[in-house]
Amino acid sequence: MSVPAAPAVAVDVAVLTVHAGALHVLLVQARGGPFAGWWALPGGRVREAESLEDAARRELAAQTTLRGIHLEQLFTFGQPERDPHDRVVSVAYIGLVPDPGSELIADTGGKYAAARWRPVSRLPALAYDHAAVVRLAISRVRAKLQYTNLVYTLLPRPFTLTELQSIYESILGRSLDRRNFRRKILSLGLLRSVDRTRRGSHRPAALYVFRSRRPRTVAVL
Amino acid sequence: MSVPAAPAVAVDVAVLTVHAGALHVLLVQARGGPFAGWWALPGGRVREAESLEDAARRELAAQTTLRGIHLEQLFTFGQPERDPHDRVVSVAYIGLVPDPGSELIADTGGKYAAARWRPVSRLPALAYDHAAVVRLAISRVRAKLQYTNLVYTLLPRPFTLTELQSIYESILGRSLDRRNFRRKILSLGLLRSVDRTRRGSHRPAALYVFRSRRPRTVAVL
DNA sequence: GCAAAAGTGTTCAATGTACACCCATGC
DNA sequence: GCATGGGTGTACATTGAACACTTTTGC
Numbered sequence: 001m002s003v004p005a006a007p008a009v010a011v012d013v014a015v016l017t018v019h020a021g022a023l024h025v026l027l028v029q030a031r032g033g034p035f036a037g038w039w040a041l042p043g044g045r046v047r048e049a050e051s052l053e054d055a056a057r058r059e060l061a062a063q064t065t066l067r068g069i070h071l072e073q074l075f076t077f078g079q080p081e082r083d084p085h086d087r088v089v090s091v092a093y094i095g096l097v098p099d100p101g102s103e104l105i106a107d108t109g110g111k112y113a114a115a116r117w118r119p120v121s122r123l124p125a126l127a128y129d130h131a132a133v134v135r136l137a138i139s140r141v142r143a144k145l146q147y148t149n150l151v152y153t154l155l156p157r158p159f160t161l162t163e164l165q166s167i168y169e170s171i172l173g174r175s176l177d178r179r180n181f182r183r184k185i186l187s188l189g190l191l192r193s194v195d196r197t198r199r200g201s202h203r204p205a206a207l208y209v210f211r212s213r214r215p216r217t218v219a220v221l
Numbered sequence: 222m223s224v225p226a227a228p229a230v231a232v233d234v235a236v237l238t239v240h241a242g243a244l245h246v247l248l249v250q251a252r253g254g255p256f257a258g259w260w261a262l263p264g265g266r267v268r269e270a271e272s273l274e275d276a277a278r279r280e281l282a283a284q285t286t287l288r289g290i291h292l293e294q295l296f297t298f299g300q301p302e303r304d305p306h307d308r309v310v311s312v313a314y315i316g317l318v319p320d321p322g323s324e325l326i327a328d329t330g331g332k333y334a335a336a337r338w339r340p341v342s343r344l345p346a347l348a349y350d351h352a353a354v355v356r357l358a359i360s361r362v363r364a365k366l367q368y369t370n371l372v373y374t375l376l377p378r379p380f381t382l383t384e385l386q387s388i389y390e391s392i393l394g395r396s397l398d399r400r401n402f403r404r405k406i407l408s409l410g411l412l413r414s415v416d417r418t419r420r421g422s423h424r425p426a427a428l429y430v431f432r433s434r435r436p437r438t439v440a441v442l
Numbered sequence: 443g444c445a446a447a448a449g450t451g452t453t454c455a456a457t458g459t460a461c462a463c464c465c466a467t468g469c
Numbered sequence: 470g471c472a473t474g475g476g477t478g479t480a481c482a483t484t485g486a487a488c489a490c491t492t493t494t495g496c
Contacts (some may be wrong), residue, residue, distance in 0.1 A: 005268055009228045009299075009310050024477035046228055048308055052299035076297045076312050078230075078273035087269055089230050089312070091297050162447075179450075179487065202447040340480075345491075401459065423473040424466035449492070458483070465476070 007078065007087045011056040012043030012130065014137035015066065015095035018154055018170045022119045025134055027126070029113035030064050033083045035127030041134070042115065043090065056093045064115045068095045070153035072215075074137055092133045096153040104166075113151075114214060138171075145171055146221045147209065149190055152180070156195045158207035161185065168221070188218055211215045228299065228308045233264030234278040234353065235295070235358035236287065236316035239375055239391045243340045246355055247316075248347070249284050250334035255305045255380030263336065264311065277314045285336045291317045291374035295358055303350045313354045315361060317374035359392075366392055367442045369430065370411055379415045379428035382406065389431070389442070397442075409439055 015026040027039040046055040053071055060066050071093050078089040100117060109200040118124070120138060123131065144150045145168065154167055165181050185191065192211045197204035236247040248260040263284040267276040274292055292314050296419050299310040300381060321338060339345070344352065365371045366389065375388055386402050406412065413432045418425035 006269065009230055046299070046310070048226065048228070049301050051301060052297065052310065073296060075294060076273065078267070078269050078312065080272060089267070089273065089310075091310070140366045176446090177486070177488085179488085182449080183451095184446085184485085191270065199494075200447075202445080203449080205448060205496095209472045290478060381475085398459070399475090400461085403476080405458085420467075421474075422468045424475045428452085443496105445496090446494090447492100448494095450490090452488090454485105454487080456483100456485075459482105460481080461479090463477085465474105466493095467473085469470105469472090 005097070007089045009046040009052075009085050010090045011041055011046055011059060011073055011093060012039055012041040012051055012090050012128075012133060013056050013071070013093045013095045014130075015060070015064075015069070015097060016120075016135050016137060016141060017097045017099055017117065018167050019099050019101075019117060021166065022121065023138065023171055024117040025120050025123070025137075026064065026066075026115055027118050027124075028115045030127050031113060032076065037119075038127040039124045040094075040127035041130045046091075050093050052092070056091075056095075060095065066095070066097060071201050074133070074140060077129055077133065079129070090128075092137070094137045096150070098154055098156050100186070141172055142173075147217055147219055149212070149216045149218055149220070151220075152190075152210040154215050155210070158196065158209050160198050160205035160207060163206060172221075184221070190218065228310045230267040230273075231309050231311045232267055232273055232280060232314060233234070233262040233311050233349075233354060234277050234281055234292070234316045235262055235351075235355050236281070236285075236290070236313045236318060237341075237358060237362060238318045238320055238338065239388045240320050240322075240338060242317055242387060242391050243342065244359065244392055245289075245338040246334055246341050246344070246358075247285065248339050248345075249336045251348050252334055255424050259348040260339075261348035262313075267312075270359055273312050274314070277312075277316075281316065287316070287318060295361060295442045298354065300350070312356070315358045316424055317362070317371070319375055324411075368431070368438055368440055370437045370439055370441070372441075373385075373411075373431040373434050376431070379419075379430050380415065381419050381426035381428060383426060385429070391442075405442070407439045409441065411439065 017024050026042065028042045030038050030040045042060055044059040046052060050058065056071055064118065070111050072090040074094045076089060076091045080087055120134060123134065126134070151167060151218055155164065161182050164185065165176055165178065169175050190210055191208040194207040194209055200205055238245050247263065249263045250417070251257055251259050251261045263281055264324050267273060271279065277292055295313040295315045297310060297312045301308055303309070341355060344355065360433040362371070371384065372388060376385065382403050385406065386399065387396060412429040413433060415430055417428050417430040419428055
């Protein structure tokens with residue numbers, strides 16, 4: 001492969017979700033290049049006529065079953081040695097999706113190797129500088145969780161306050177007082193109560209949805 | 222000029238400072254390209270073997286007298302239409318420097334047209350999407366001022382608490398209570414008192430310096 | 443009736459905000 | 470002695486943290 005006279009541009013996406021009480025990231029298996037066979041973040045080269053975010057969505061669609069998810073730019077990695085063969089500047093994105101539930105494998109079934117959700121606490125060695133990308137993505141999400149309404153991207157359907165709190169706890173890595181959490185969250189006016197309830201082997205819980213599904217900055221915690 | 226098959230990579234730097242109680246940004250006059258004659262942020266193409274930050278420093282050195290300043294990555298702008306001729310993805314950086322005082326013009330005197338400090342409240346039309354870059358830079362600095370010790374980049378020499386407060390007020394665009402500001406700032410332990418004082422037509426003021434000149438996150442305000 | 447999670451209130455500590463007076467200097 | 474900014478302390482409001490008991494359901 002020839003070395004271009006100027007850096008090439010790529011995008012990489014760290015798609016995060018909370019599943020079974022743990023933060024997970026979506027990994028794909030690299031099929032070619034210097035890291036063939038390694039686990040990596042989905043991503044690829046940016047084309048001539050598309051925006052960076054469009055490139056991220058296109059690569060996600062090609063390598064996974066994810067469509068229309070929440071994306072935000074994270075950081076641009078441009079160390080000359082980050083790709084041992086080419087000079088590639090990579091614009092990293094964070095993706096956030098609701099709990100995939102039992103669909104733990106996102107797979108397009110053909111051209112690309114299967115994508116897999118992996119808990120961030122036990123990641124395999126990653127290609128390129130993708131370990132650093134994941135670390136930065138986690139710390140960014142942790143921070144933004146506290147001063148924005150970002151969680152809404154992880155909870156599309158009606159949810160109980162306990163479920164909401166559990167997402168905060170999984171990402172922040174610490175437990176929160178249930179009573180204080182409920183009071184604080186409700187006082188922000190971000191939630192709207194739905195008249196249905198969720199039943200279990202115990203008292204039914206009230207369900208809520210987010211009033212607005214647009215990014216907004218609010219002091220949540 | 223031929224359109225390359227893939228996006229090119231550039232860096233642009235919004236260098237900010239506080240001068241005479243107002244936030245200023247450093248502009249240069251574009252000499253060629255689609256925006257010849259327009260005011261723009263200093264910047265240029267990234268070369269094969271340099272990191273993004275190195276490219277930013279190299280371009281700053283070529284177009285201004287600034288060396289060794291505080292730089293941090295802001296955002297990467299990659300809309301296909303942001304440059305009407307080429308497809309250029311631009312990694313924008315924020316630069317922060319102390320008050321240049323009477324040296325209101327940074328000039329290398331040769332290859333490039335003079336660089337000038339302009340108050341951000343009265344900017345001329347800017348080339349490319351540089352107006353958006355400046356807006357984003359300002360809002361980022363405003364935010365980071367409140368939860369980091371970022372100000373130290375604007376005050377290299379001993380300063381009075383009033384000078385420090387005035388910088389906060391200029392950037393935040395609101396006035397702060399002098400007594401509360403002093404108490405809060407001193408309680409953080411970021412400052413070290415120097416035994417000298419600054420004299421004027423009034424009571425001499427104690428001088429301080431920052432204990433550490435490394436980025437750190439602290440709730441300042 | 444018992445287990446399990448839902449729901450609710452109060453107390454205390456810490457932090458932020460508003461505000462008024464004396465001090466040291468130059469002229 | 471007066472104008473100018475420097476320096477300090479106190480009262481009140483707001484916010485966050487800790488904490489215990491009652492309620493509703495399934496089994």
